Amino acid sequence: MIKTGIIGGGAAGLWAACFLKKAELDFVLFEKGPECGRKLLLTGHGRCNITNRKSPSKLQNGYHEASGFIKAALSSFTPEDTIDFIENELKIPLKEEDDNRMFPVSDKASDIRDALVRFAGEQNIITDCEIADVSVINSSGERRFELISSDGRRETVDRMIIATGGMTFSRTGSDGRSYDLIEDVLGHKVTPLYPALTGIPVSEKDREFTSSVSGVSVYAGAGIYLNNRKTNKTEGNVLFTHEGLSGPAITELARYIPGNVVEEKGWIELDFTPGRDEKEVDKELLAEMSQRPNAKLTSIGRAYVPASLSEAIGERAGVTDLVASKVTKQDRKEFLKNLKHLQMTIARQPSFETAYVTRGGVALEQIKRKSFESKLIPGVYIIGEALDIDGISGGYNLQAAISEAYIAVRSLMC
Numbered sequence: 376m377i378k379t380g381i382i383g384g385g386a387a388g389l390w391a392a393c394f395l396k397k398a399e400l401d402f403v404l405f406e407k408g409p410e411c412g413r414k415l416l417l418t419g420h421g422r423c424n425i426t427n428r429k430s431p432s433k434l435q436n437g438y439h440e441a442s443g444f445i446k447a448a449l450s451s452f453t454p455e456d457t458i459d460f461i462e463n464e465l466k467i468p469l470k471e472e473d474d475n476r477m478f479p480v481s482d483k484a485s486d487i488r489d490a491l492v493r494f495a496g497e498q499n500i501i502t503d504c505e506i507a508d509v510s511v512i513n514s515s516g517e518r519r520f521e522l523i524s525s526d527g528r529r530e531t532v533d534r535m536i537i538a539t540g541g542m543t544f545s546r547t548g549s550d551g552r553s554y555d556l557i558e559d560v561l562g563h564k565v566t567p568l569y570p571a572l573t574g575i576p577v578s579e580k581d582r583e584f585t586s587s588v589s590g591v592s593v594y595a596g597a598g599i600y601l602n603n604r605k606t607n608k609t610e611g612n613v614l615f616t617h618e619g620l621s622g623p624a625i626t627e628l629a630r631y632i633p634g635n636v637v638e639e640k641g642w643i644e645l646d647f648t649p650g651r652d653e654k655e656v657d658k659e660l661l662a663e664m665s666q667r668p669n670a671k672l673t674s675i676g677r678a679y680v681p682a683s684l685s686e687a688i689g690e691r692a693g694v695t696d697l698v699a700s701k702v703t704k705q706d707r708k709e710f711l712k713n714l715k716h717l718q719m720t721i722a723r724q725p726s727f728e729t730a731y732v733t734r735g736g737v738a739l740e741q742i743k744r745k746s747f748e749s750k751l752i753p754g755v756y757i758i759g760e761a762l763d764i765d766g767i768s769g770g771y772n773l774q775a776a777i778s779e780a781y782i783a784v785r786s787l788m789c
């Protein structure tokens with residue numbers, strides 16, 4: 376019987392272990408930390424948003440540049456298959472929340488993690504064991520792999536699944552060190568790494584603004600500018616914090632911020648009336664001002680943003696306390712400019728320590744998309760966040776890990 380070695384006991388590695396167990400195949404999983412699934416325990420604020428009940432064709436749109444690549448995996452093991460496995464094999468009831476996000480009824484990520492470990496079988500899992508080296512053994516036409524741990528343990532296997540994760544929340548074990556193994560030992564290309572799904576820190580000056588409205592969440596258009604060019608945009612809720620900007624619209628943009636963002640003079644531009652023509656909003660403002668000549672311009676601005684934000688915008692535009700009858704054309708234009716094009720200078724690239732996922736990783740051109748097997752070394756499979764695949768928030772990243780684990784295991788059985 377073929378034996379598989381899994382490197383990494385996070386979501387992807389644990390699911391691969393469960394699929395191997397279900398197929399009654401021999402395997403051993405190595406996890407460098409003291410326990411498996413440390414990141415899994417943090418997911419969904421400890422509640423684990425395990426998948427998203429959208430059809431695979433809709434779901435695939437949430438994986439940015441990798442949406443075409445991941446299609447085969449998502450349709451081979453769909454969110455419905457995940458739900459079925461969790462409810463009927465792991466015996467954990469799930470519930471659906473807004474935007475099709477699925478959680479355990481217990482609201483405990485630990486229930487999912489513990490059930491995966493139980494199903495895979497603790498006797499097949501070796502913790503506190505970091506695989507630091509791999510040698511490929513070619514003998515009499517057969518290829519096998521010797522996995523060598525940092526403390527000298529050696530294990531020979533017929534197939535190898537690499538599920539070493541990305542480079543965020545390093546205390547959970549995914550500290551990016553295993554990219555060296557993947558690049559230097561296995562010869563795979565790793566694309567540049569970026570922190571994704573996290574807030575964006577703004578300059579000290581702009582922090583005064585964001586701090587003054589900290590906790591305010593508002594629907595807005597958000598764009599990133601680098602070297603005076605708009606590179607990416609999105610629309611959704613923006614949350615102001617003491618460090619800068621957060622909320623779904625902002626965290627989706629974080630993946631586009633390069634390490635040299637300061638040299639590229641990066642800024643975020645917010646539009647609080649997205650989709651509306653500037654002239655139309657200006658006309659509306661004018662009409663409202665003529666109807667309410669004694670009202671402050673910032674009070675009129677409350678039609679578009681919460682009161683405290685309107686005040687902050689007014690202060691930035693230099694129109695605090697100005698009543699409509701005293702507002703000049705220039706004052707109005709300045710207020711409107713900050714309502715439609717509020718600029719926040721990006722202080723630095725967000726931290727990998729706070730990012731939920733890593734953009735970048737093992738280059739997909741060296742991976743077979745129908746099996747996630749390496750094109751360079753047959754018998755080696757690479758799955759999960761170690762790959763250059765990142766999804767939006769809402770259960771997309773765990774579902775990717777699960778579907779990839781499934782098709783890798785299905786393929787290595789053949």
Ligand SMILES: Cc1cc2nc3c(=O)[nH]c(=O)nc-3n(C[C@H](O)[C@H](O)[C@H](O)COP(=O)(O)OP(=O)(O)OC[C@H]3O[C@@H](n4cnc5c(N)ncnc54)[C@H](O)[C@@H]3O)c2cc1C
Nearest residue numbers: 383385386387407418419424506540548759760770772773
């Ligand atoms: C705070 C937070 C909340 C999140 N919430 C959600 C959510 O609700 N829904 C969602 O879909 N996604 C969520 N994510 C993203 C999701 O957790 C990850 O995409 C997913 O865990 C990736 O799984 P993985 O197995 O590829 O990597 P990881 O879970 O990071 O696991 C990799 C494992 O490999 C081990 N390892 C690394 N190198 C070696 C080695 N050489 N030898 C042995 N072991 C090694 C590490 O110790 C680690 O345990 C969240 C992420 C964070 C940080």
